[in-house]
Amino acid sequence: MEAEVSKMELMFQKADSDLDYIRYRLEYEIKTNHLDSADLGLSPWTKEEKTAAEQLKSHV
Template sequence: MEAEVDKLELMFQKADSDLDYIQYRLEYEIKTNHPVTAGKLSPLSKEEQTAAEQLKSFMSDL
């Protein structure tokens, strides 16, 4: 049972790492391919920020 929990934890850590990498790549692509409009992107809405924080909190609890 312990091995299954460890395996799930590793899977969630990898998924979190993958999401961080995807975010980095998207931001990089936007900045390098669209430098004029990169500064005009709207920040996350309050609801989007809350959802992102809840997801990160949920993932860290696992």
């Protein structure tokens, strides 16, 4: 039973990480490909966000 719980926790963590990566990727695409993206109010990535994005890229 404990193994199944651990597996589910890992699956939720991965799903959460995947959603974060998608968000960061969309923000990056908007910032780099749209000149008017300054009106969107996107904040620059934090150090932690950059690290997380790099880690996710290595898993994809």
